[in-house]
Amino acid sequence: MVMDEGVIKYHCDWIKGKSVEGFHITALMQKRDLMHSLGLIGVYENGIGFGNISHRINNSYQFIISGTQTAHFPILKPEYYTVVTNFNIEENSLTCCGAVKASSESLTHAAIYYYQPEIMSIIHIHNHQLWQELMFKVPTSNPDVPYGTPQMAKEMFRLFDEENLGTEKILVMAGHEDGIISFGKNLDEAANILLNFIDKTDLKSS
Template sequence: MSNPPRSSLVVENYSRKFMDEGVIKYHCHWFKDEPIGEDKIQELMQWRDHLYSLGLIGVYDNGIGFGNISIRLDESLEFVVSGTQTGHLPHLKPEHYTRVTEFNLTENSLACRGPIKASSESLTHAAIYSFQSNIKAIIHIHQAEFWQRLLFNVPTTRPEVPYGTPQMAAEMFRLFEQENLSDRKILVMAGHEDGVLTFGESLTEAGEVLFQYWKR
């Protein structure tokens, strides 16, 4: 993927620790820009707010947000994802979404363009989009009982693999190759407590997969 052009809109190039031991760092190159047009993300916004209303995206009592949602842009590897630190908001506006324009799974880095930064969780979305071009939407939710019920009953990442790391990206590929993830379209992250992810050729399909398992 090509690099976004540099301009006066480039406001920050930063890295931060997201593992306590500080071994792996997530690097985000943020190019501050105008929000993406609401007409392009209207369905994304509706789905995100619906998931929040169900408690599947939100914030824990300690203030840490959970869950996010994304869609691929056209036939590219670019995608729009709900921004970092938005889990506490009941309703997101276009300024709460950002466009990931480039990523490097090995280096645990990405570039995003928009009014808000992308979180490290976006790299797992990137891994899935890069594996299959027909995947157009991804939903990542948290729910403790649902997570426990699905654990090792659907494709499940290894417990020792933390979320938002290069190792987790590799786990996505392993699940596609060894655990029929392409057909199941749902996975549990054993090393990311409460985390469940679904995907599909549309947000509707990703949501249908989620609620089919939810009702069982």
């Protein structure tokens, strides 16, 4: 594979359509909006959005994820979700089907779904205090590895193999400031793992 200074550019094949129609995404929407209400999905003062959430479709490698540049919406309507129908971690590419595109961060979700068939839901949030608090106390990705890259996908595999990510179900991304991922066999588990830590450290944003 030809590499340009070690960076393989993210590529998204976008099939524009209203493809989340027909999927039951009420629970996904509720959890996403809850995360937004807690400030865990949202927008920095500089206008950069953060956070996303996904759910696997049945037992497939396909999943529904909140679309790119949607983190500012307090309530995210179904048309702002998209279906990732295919992905290639090595090539840093995916195919998505929906009214909005999937971000490059979707590849990290894809890597987890690919590697751990029992995981059904993934939540990616930002919280500075929790990020500092949990770094190297829970599985933590290498600080040199940025989010949404093939390297991060491989870093996930390493954390599953060498650290106890499969049982902890939460990780800190040291190379992605404030970034944390949790997951579980369903949306409740993914959310509760996160919220338990937030209750413990009393970080709930107003």
